[in-house]
Amino acid sequence: MAKPNYSYEKRQRELAKKQKKQDKERRKSEGSAPGTPESGADQEAQPQDAPPPAPPPA
Template sequence: MAKPNYSFEKRQRELEKKKKKEEKNQRKLAKGSAPDASTVAQASAPADAGIPAENA
């Protein structure tokens, strides 16, 4: 029976943690640079939205 290679398993866990940390950092950077959804909705709404037009 083969004995377990603990150093290999530890290295794999460390690589997985590093990968997750980098992915999280990338998501954080992408989220910070993308405009907020509420800001986009307000900017695309017409200035006179909700104001009824007067009948002449």
């Protein structure tokens, strides 16, 4: 059985955290621009790639 590569996993977590922080800073800077809505909660609630929720069965 292969030995787990913990340094690779740690690096991936660090990269994900760095990307998330950059996205947050970018959204924050875009939201502070005049004339833009400051509420980004609606966009975060549903990702763009997700299909719309299915209607309940009748």
